Amino acid sequence: MHATPDASPPDPRRPPPRFNAARHCLEANARERGTKPALILVGDGARSEVLTFADLDRAVRGVAAGLLAAGLTPGDRVMIRMGNDADYAVVYFAALAAGLVAQPSSPQLTAGEAAFLLQDAGAAAVVAADECALDPEACRCRLVLRPADIARLKAGPPLERYADTAADDPAYLVYTSGTTSRPKGVLHAHRTVWGRRPMHDDWLGLREDDVVLHAGTMNWTYTLGVGMQDPWARGATTVLYNGRRDPAVWPALIARHRATLFAAVPSLYRQILKYSDLAAHDLSSLRHGITAGEALSPQLLAEWRAATGTPLYEALGMSEISTYISSSPRVPVKPGSPGRPQTGRRVAILPVEGEPEPLAPGETGLLAIHRSDPGLMLGYWNRPDEEAAVMRGEWFTGGDLAELDADGYVWFHGRNDDVMNAFGYRVSPNEVEGALIGHPDVQEVAVAERAVREDVRVIAAYVVPKPGRAPDPDDLLAWCADRLAAYKCPKTVVFLDALPRTPNGKVQRKRLAAEQP
Structure with missing residues (x-):
């Protein structure tokens, strides 16, 4: 499935025909903001690791060259099975820079779960932390790289230029749970990063001078997108944390790094309110919090604003399209609603069954987005039947039941399946x-x-x-x-x-x- 409709006029939302997502995030920053911190990775205590945009660009191109020199060819999948450290980001963007397909995965997976993903994707290589167990049989005839190998590649000769990929070329493959007993791969193109641009203003309120603190781990698409791709696309700085998970640490990190945006799931905001002494920290740098992954309750929204004086802006999305419904500094919050379709997004409510004709405001049906959206997936990996099931004419439906009100706000009514x-x-x-x-x-x-x-x-x-x-x-x-x-x-x-x-x-x-x- 490709998101480009046939015989359509040029769409200003679409990227140039030749487009590489890693180059889009890193190349100009390395040239124009080389000494600016791109990634600050904070551990327990005062320990932190800082990569400037020049550092990051150099490390990414070094690993990219090394992966190609090891025999990988454009389109090969590279499974990333690493902890929450800077090399995760480097390997992810290196795969994109080389024209390979990054396959991020969670270090929490068992060896058996990881083996299934490795084999289902037909990955040619796996990059794994020393503590991440690998199934020897699943890794047979595959390139296996450990942290010492990545350190060697980073120091090696760098790739001279980012791969000349087409906007529709595959870039990354993420696995998500569906209605079957096995996870399914969602394949995204390089253009997906370009397709995220509407959320920069209509959700994040993102600026070049922002410092974005993200509470997620690097394997999560929420972190890869909002924590790295989006800030770097605008030249902003990212702060990530890989210490022990204590809710009380987040206000301290906001104060210490003068974070202007904080990204988390609603459950973490709730834990921060319950277990942290917010008054003990200077949170004056924080403009607002951003949240996704779970529904934001009106009660939590009100409690956070009362405790911090800052708003929370929610977004609704999924692995196949990321976030496309949101509130923001310029989209007023309606408590209980995740917001409105972002600028340029074609969103409709379709009948659960029957012809895919958009329903009127106030009617409940399947939330759908037009297949022309540049942020939409290429398709499900080797799952043509499941791919066909989510397409309704010119619309992609992800299984969410919702309605649109007269002001264009979305009201979520659960899922049409059991996920x-x-x-x-x-x-x-x-x-x-x-x-x-x-x-x-x-x-x-x-x-x-x-x-x-x-x-x-x-x-x-x-x-x-x-x-x-x-x-x-x-x-x-x-x-x-x-x-x-x-x-x-x-x-x-x-x-x-x-x-x-x-x-x-x-x-x-x-x-x-x-x-x-």
Whole structure:
């Protein structure tokens, strides 16, 4: 699937035909702002690592040249299985700079989960931290690079020029949980970085002199995009943190680095309010916070503004298109709504079934964005059936149910499928169920989100034990922890005599949420 419609006039939103995402973010900055900090990576205490734009450009081109010299060719996938350190960013942008396809992944994945992604993508190489386990069989006949190798490549001869890629050439492949039991790859083109430009003003309120503190880890597309690609596209500075996860650290980092924008998920803002002494820190540099990944409750919005005097601007998006609905300094907030379509975005509400004719304001249907949007994915990796399922004529539908009000604001009404949202990560219940059903004491299992507070939801496992068995909840949770990334694991287990089902035998997940442990 390509986002360029046939026989259309030139679109000013589209990038030049020859376009490289890494060059767009780094080359001009290295020339015009070479001594300016691009990335400040902060650890525990006073320790920090600073890369200027010149440093970053040089390291990226060194690794890019080394990857090509090792025998990789344009279009080869490079899986990145590293911790939250500067080399993650360097390898990611180096792959793009060389015309390769970056495949970011989480270090939380088990060796088995990582092996599936490696094999499904047909990756030619994997770059892994020393502590990240790799499946030897999955890595057979593939180039494997560790931190010492990356250090050697950074110091080697640099790539003379960034790859002359087409805007529609593949740039990166991210895996997301869908409605199947296995994650699916979402393939993006170099033009996706250009397609992010509407959010710079209509969500982030981003300026060249900004210092953006992002609370996410580098493997997450939220961090790769808002934490690096967007600031660097405007010449701004990024601050990331790789120390221990303590909510109280974020106000201290804002004050220490004079951050002007802070990006996080709503659950972290909630934790900061609960566990931090905001009055002990000088937050006068902060213009506003930005948030995505989960719905922002009106209560949290009001509490944050009361405590800090700064607003929160929310955005709604997905792996396939990133964020395209948002509020911002120039799009007034309506509590409970993520905002309006960003400038230049063609957004509509379509009927769940039938002809893809946009519905009138106030009617609920599938939230859709026009396939001409330059930020839209190229398609699902080797999943033509799933790709066809999300296309409705000229529209892409990601499964969100919503309505538009008379002012153009979007009101979210959940999902049309069963995909869960665990602290900003999309998680397939099928994948979690597939891990739990292998436990010797489990007869049946279903997984669903359960509300623990008004604005907090967690993954719960609803288990029917085998006759005569009495599994321990902690044992089941440990079983999951050995097979799934931490963010995919259930937080609670509920035992049932039987799962609620429809007359046709389908599990009724909405009824599960009413079951109490």
